[in-house]
Amino acid sequence: MTTNEIHERLKAKFGDDVGPLSEPKMDAFAVVKAERIVEVCRYLKSTPGLDFDYLEDETAVDWPKRNVIEIVYLAISLKHRHIVKLKVEADRANPVVPSIEGVWKAANWLEREVYDLFGVTFTGHPDLRRVMLPDDWVGHPLRKDYQEAGGWHGITNVRENALVELKRLDDARRAELAPAQPASPPAAAPAPAEPPKA
Amino acid sequence: MDKLILRRVDQNSEEMILNFGPQHPSTHGVINFLVQTDGEVIRTAVPDVGYLHRGIEKIGEIVGYPGFMPYTDRIDYVAAMFANEGYAIACERLLKLEVPQRAQWLRAISGELCRIASHLVSVGTMTMDIGAVTPMLHGIRERESINDLIEELCGARLTYNYHRIGGVAFDLPEGWRDKALKFLDHFDTFLKEFDRLITFNEIYVKRLANVAVISREHAIDYGLAGPNLRGSGVEWDIRRDLPYGAYPNFKFDVPVGKGFVGTVGDCFDRYFCRMLEMGESSKIVRQALESMPDGEIMAKVPRKPKPEAGEASGRVESARGEMAYYVVSDGTDKAYRVRARTGSFMAMGVCEDGSPGLMIADLVALIASLDVVAPEIDR
Numbered sequence: 001m002t003t004n005e006i007h008e009r010l011k012a013k014f015g016d017d018v019g020p021l022s023e024p025k026m027d028a029f030a031v032v033k034a035e036r037i038v039e040v041c042r043y044l045k046s047t048p049g050l051d052f053d054y055l056e057d058e059t060a061v062d063w064p065k066r067n068v069i070e071i072v073y074l075a076i077s078l079k080h081r082h083i084v085k086l087k088v089e090a091d092r093a094n095p096v097v098p099s100i101e102g103v104w105k106a107a108n109w110l111e112r113e114v115y116d117l118f119g120v121t122f123t124g125h126p127d128l129r130r131v132m133l134p135d136d137w138v139g140h141p142l143r144k145d146y147q148e149a150g151g152w153h154g155i156t157n158v159r160e161n162a163l164v165e166l167k168r169l170d171d172a173r174r175a176e177l178a179p180a181q182p183a184s185p186p187a188a189a190p191a192p193a194e195p196p197k198a
Numbered sequence: 199m200d201k202l203i204l205r206r207v208d209q210n211s212e213e214m215i216l217n218f219g220p221q222h223p224s225t226h227g228v229i230n231f232l233v234q235t236d237g238e239v240i241r242t243a244v245p246d247v248g249y250l251h252r253g254i255e256k257i258g259e260i261v262g263y264p265g266f267m268p269y270t271d272r273i274d275y276v277a278a279m280f281a282n283e284g285y286a287i288a289c290e291r292l293l294k295l296e297v298p299q300r301a302q303w304l305r306a307i308s309g310e311l312c313r314i315a316s317h318l319v320s321v322g323t324m325t326m327d328i329g330a331v332t333p334m335l336h337g338i339r340e341r342e343s344i345n346d347l348i349e350e351l352c353g354a355r356l357t358y359n360y361h362r363i364g365g366v367a368f369d370l371p372e373g374w375r376d377k378a379l380k381f382l383d384h385f386d387t388f389l390k391e392f393d394r395l396i397t398f399n400e401i402y403v404k405r406l407a408n409v410a411v412i413s414r415e416h417a418i419d420y421g422l423a424g425p426n427l428r429g430s431g432v433e434w435d436i437r438r439d440l441p442y443g444a445y446p447n448f449k450f451d452v453p454v455g456k457g458f459v460g461t462v463g464d465c466f467d468r469y470f471c472r473m474l475e476m477g478e479s480s481k482i483v484r485q486a487l488e489s490m491p492d493g494e495i496m497a498k499v500p501r502k503p504k505p506e507a508g509e510a511s512g513r514v515e516s517a518r519g520e521m522a523y524y525v526v527s528d529g530t531d532k533a534y535r536v537r538a539r540t541g542s543f544m545a546m547g548v549c550e551d552g553s554p555g556l557m558i559a560d561l562v563a564l565i566a567s568l569d570v571v572a573p574e575i576d577r
Contacts, residue, residue: 027511053418054434056513057539061526072524074511078418078434085511106421109547117255132248132576141256 001082003028006050013043029072029085034097037073037088038124041103044075044084051077052084055104058111060118062092062144069095069118069143075104090120099125117142212236218561220249226323226565227572231549235558243553243561245546250576258536263289263503264363266536271357273538274574277316279309280516281538282361287442288512288523289363290497292505298494301365302444307378307486308351308360309514310479314385315344316517317425317472317479324469324566325396328405333396340388343381350374363503365496375487382480389477397473406469407460410552410564417463420548423519423541425475426568429455429468436515443514448485450478465567472569502531518542518569542574 003021007030010018018040019031032040044052052075061070068089076083090097099122101107109131111122116130119140129135138149151157160168218231228249234241254273258266270285271278283305290297322337345355350371352360360367396402412422417430427434435452437445453474455467507529513522519541526535545568553561 027509055421056520057522057524057537059524059537059539061535074522074524078432078439081439083440104421105416105419105551106544106547109543110421113543130248132251134248141253 001049001080003082003084006082006084009047009050010040010043014040027083027085029087031087031089034088034090037086038098038100038103040086041073041075041100045103049080051079054078055100055106055110056083058100058107058114060114060120060142062118062142064092064144067092069120071097071114071120073100095120096123097121098123099128101125116140119143213241216558218243218558220246223327226570229546229565229570229572229575231561231565233553233558233561238557240553240556240558240561243549243556245549247546247572247575250573252573252577254577255536255538258533260532262531263505263533266533267361267363268357268359270538271359272573273540273577274516274518274521274542274571275356276319276571277312277517278356278358279305279312279360280514280521282358283309283443284512284514284516284521284523284538285525285536286361286363286512287514288510288525289503289505291510291512292508292525292527293363293499293503295364295497295499297365297443297497299444299491300369300493301495301497303486303490304366304370304495305361306444306448307483308348308358308366310482310486311344311348311378312358313479313517314476315341315348317476318344320517320569321392321469321472324563324569325402327562327566328402330396330399330402333392336388336392336395340385343384347374347378347381350377362496362499364499365494369495375490378483378487382484385480386477389473389480393473397470403459403466405559406466406563406567407464409460409465409560410556410567411461412463412548412552414463416548416551420551421544422548423544424516425471426468426519426541426545428453429471429567430463431455431467436513436520440513442512444486445482447489448482450482453478465563468567468569504529504531516541518571518574519544538577540574540577542568542570542572543577545570546575 007021014036017033017036021028021030044050054076056074056076059072061072063070069092071088071090073086088097097120099111101111111125112128112131114120115122115128116132117140122128139146148157213234213236216233216235218233220228220230230246232244232246254269257269267282267285270281273281318337318341322334325333348358349355352358352368412430414431417427417432431454433452433454438452453471455462455471457467458470459466505527507527509526511522511524513520522539524537525533528534552564556564
């Protein structure tokens with residue numbers, strides 16, 4: 001089925017809750033209202049003719065200018081070999097989206113990743129915790145306005161240019177040697193001074 | 199994480215919690231499994247990943263489009279060609295570029311060689327995890343020949359950085375074709391030798407047959423990809439079903455798990471699918487070398503490509519399953535968002551549900567048969 005046909009079927013079933021198809025720049029998508037996304041996904045999965053049994057990807061894109069975080073759903077039908085792309089827009093300040101873990105189990109880890117890196121909360125998710133980053137990490141790195149906190153548990157995230165660092169180490173070593181030099185040359189000075197005498 | 203697991207433990211029972219990893223040799227990289235066991239039987243094994251998270255997707259937003267190519271190597275360094283190719287395809291679709299025929303053929307050749315190399319590591323380490331060290335060395339020996347071939351082709355042995363947006367970086371060197379054919383002749387006999395050496399070894403079969411069965415429905419539901427999905431009997435291969443590049447021109451079979459020695463979807467099926475796939479890859483390389491068209495290897499691409507605002511997906515069949523890049527452009531010379539969907543990440547998701555009831559030693563077999571590569575999980 002083409003993307004247009006799939007979209008028409010969604011439109012017929014869900015009306016205005018499924019937005020218009022994006023102008024076909026590349027992979028066209030439709031924006032779905034957040035509260036209907038579980039229903040839409042279940043419909044996509046269980047309707048004969050659509051049979052989207054495989055959730056390929058669920059990810060997000062942060063748009064600070066529009067003040068939304070887009071959640072992107074990509075599903076494939078292994079039987080009919082067609083693909084659908086849906087999006088849900090969530091408010092950046094408090095992004096909450098229903099979880100589709102009940103429809104496709106694959107969403108479990110994918111939603112955990114989105115929660116971890118974008119800070120989107122999925123209601124109804126059975127085990128929503130960070131997957132990549134430590135549990136006590138502050139912030140969500142893939143947001144556009146993310147500021148690094150300056151280290152974690154005393155591990156700094158600032159690292160000098162390797163060459164600068166090497167130079168600093170060299171200087172430190174020289175400084176270590178420097179006080180030894182006044183001490184040793186006087187001791188050693190008589191020794192080289194002797195041969196000329198001899 | 200600790201709290202989550204500890205909560206479930208009954209203090210009066212014999213249950214205990216083990217840290218399986220992150221430096222355990224059979225986790226294939228830095229992955230931790232929190233294993234709750236009752237004696238030798240696993241109650242649940244919760245994967246704890248992220249030790250290798252380097253924020254590659256964020257780096258993709260900072261460097262320019264062509265500059266991200268070497269980073270994609272680091273997503274999956276065992277099969278770096280596919281990570282290259284997926285990103286290149288996504289960017290080409292954004293830029294509406296037509297890739298020259300010869301470049302597509304070169305992509306197929308290098309990719310299939312890389313698939314063989316990756317599967318050799320996979321089956322080799324799998325046998326080692328089960329307890330047979332010799333086959334691993336045989337696998338690594340053959341992989342060395344492929345590394346030599348690829349080194350001649352692109353100068354690198356592991357992180358190739360061979361693809362470019364719009365084509366590939368280098369053409370075939372002189373005499374490379376004959377060397378490759380010679381290797382393939384040798385390799386086809388090697389596959390039979392490997393089968394005699396370990397595949398149908400009785401102890402090996404007993405360790406893998408009927409162990410950690412992932413049913414067809416489960417595999418699809420959890421979004422498993424590549425040999426893991428096909429091992430469960432699902433006939434799905436991006437090269438054939440959503441064709442890209444030069445693949446429509448080649449004839450090859452898609453091996454699926456049939457319960458060769460046990461149940462469909464057990465560890466042996468996943469292992470044997472990889473063995474069969476190597477044979478198919480060898481066929482593809484032969485066909486590609488025979489039918490290689492002449493011509494350019496690069497399309498005309500500006501030095502700093504600026505695709506118009508939009509988004510595109512590029513999906514390839516990597517050695518670890520479907521690798522899908524999702525690239526969003528906002529019209530500047532840097533990507534607005536780069537997303538890599540990888541097979542290993544999806545495979546980790548199935549561990550928690552797939553592990554209860556297994557023996558500890560079978561968990562090793564499950565992880566090995568899923569063929570996860572830690573940096574591909576964490577990115």
